[in-house]
Amino acid sequence: MKNNLFHKLLLLAFAGSVFTACNQSGGQEVSTPTAGNVVVTADESFQPIIESQISTFEGIYKRADVEGKYKPEGEAMNDLLNDSTKIVILSRELTETEKAAFEKKKRFPKVTKLAVDAVALVVNKSNPDSLLTMDQVKQIFSGTTTTWKALNSKSTLENITIVFDNNNSSTARYVRDSLTVSKKLPGNTFASNSHKALIDYVAQNKNAIGVIGVNWISDSDDTTAVNFTKQVKVIGISTDPNPATTESYYQPYQAYIAQGTYPLRRNLYVINVEGRAGLGTGFVSFIAGDKGQRIILKSGLVPATMPVRVIGVK
Template identity: 35%
Template sequence: MKKSITLTLAAAAMAVAAVSCNLNPKVGQDGSTASATSGVTIMACDETFQRIMEQEIEVFEYQYPNASILSYYIPEQACVDSLLHNRAKIAVTSRPLTDNEMTYMRSRNPRSKMIAVDAIALITNTANPLNEISVSDLGKILSGEITEWKWVEPGNNSGKIDIIFDFSGSSTVRYMTDSILDGRPFGSNVYAQNSNAKVVQTVAENKGAIGIIGVSWISSDLKNMSMTTEQLADASQKNDTTNLSFNSDIKVLAVAGKDQLPGEGKKPYQAYIYDGSYPLYRPIYMTVTGYKNATQNGFFSFVTGFAGQKLLQMTGVLPAAMHPRIVSVD
């Protein structure tokens, strides 16, 4: 199976120069050496969305063997900075670029589009009896006002609450700070694992843990899939629906929004992201720069087209251009 390449920024730039010479692609109007389906380009992606974009790159490169997307997965603001300073041609972020940022890149023909909507899932150990949590209680947990599970659910003996994030400066942390805490600081029981996979592992091994993670990292569709790249590419062309389920190593909590009563909470299935009844969601944006027929614009067209959107659907996020999947509700 062809794997995408994760590189440091300096190494990526050197690789582009080397591979471009070997491919001998066309020269664009701005002097860039690439075409929509051949050549090399660099993508800076929010590390939260790594699992999503690796699948997109894998199929794009399979369909267009002369094209290479060199990817590196870093904090969101670093993605934006890389795009602004022309160190990357593609940025994948959870926020749109500002008008000032787009104006700054005007001479490089920026294009930006929302490609999907991501849900932020709350996961606990399977031994934790809690099945639903309110946004209000989540805020109290994050701020340190609630530090034990028995204060969330009387009789819950899961003990002290440990809050598990991916990265200390991630867009997931920013979402919780802005949307749940309204700018207030976190409590002292917050831990970053520097890996989304490690968040799942830590929660699976610790009864008192609650993990906060993008839904694509807990989709059992990807966890259990043994598709070859060819099969994955074929699946991206089919106009069908499949049931979505979650990783059985952890428990996914239902979340009740501010206007929902106890028992009305929803899990992060695509239909509930679509209708807004799952309250923890955020957009995913792709922004590219460069001339129309550059490799990055070819990849942009792929991701926003039918095949790319179907691949996004398979990861558990809600594609921007497709209807929600049939869901498996438990």
């Protein structure tokens, strides 16, 4: 009797060791908040900050494998709706139609605000008109102002060319929703298909004005951001229709985004439909936590949960 029991226990132990070895070598490791595999799909505008978050997270949690995929906003949301990804990072929350689609599937997305971001406008280095009022910005993107001379009678520049990274990007949607009346972009608009191509085009064409997520130019320690800012000028914007001095204009610096004085602000959200406490949920918690928020602070964006100290210098 005892001999039979011993053999049964030995058989169970052997089976368990085979299952564990198979699971760790040939099979996929069970996802936990700090281990496993997960795909995170993010709006292309936020690629620099998300890559920094992934690198730090994987450096801390050695058994975590987070794959970042970067797409235009519309494609990223389609991936979430089609179950191609469980985590998306966007500059907007869900629409009522999207909420209804998830409710129909009995899925309940968790939306977490991660940061306050901004949209930057950039022009050629030779363009003297690097200060614009919000009224002028709206005229440009509504198509009522199509020449630089209409903004400045002394300008020697010609027709304005508006450049986006992608027609389906979050920056294009932001402009349509916030800066136009018809929700349509004017005819003098085109897409460059990448952020680098956008910067290169503006750097080579004196009549161009580019629209880019500030994350691509805000981190002074990032070589790509530093290189981008060397090639173009970042426009200062005033909400005052008749500014008396240049002090009324604000560029998308972190302090001005935090204070609300830079007008082209937007929020950064993560939408999680993982449904359980897997690696995706662990990664989201990391970004929203102390270490992740410090990375956001360093990048030049405004953390959602960490106060930003603004020091006045006279």
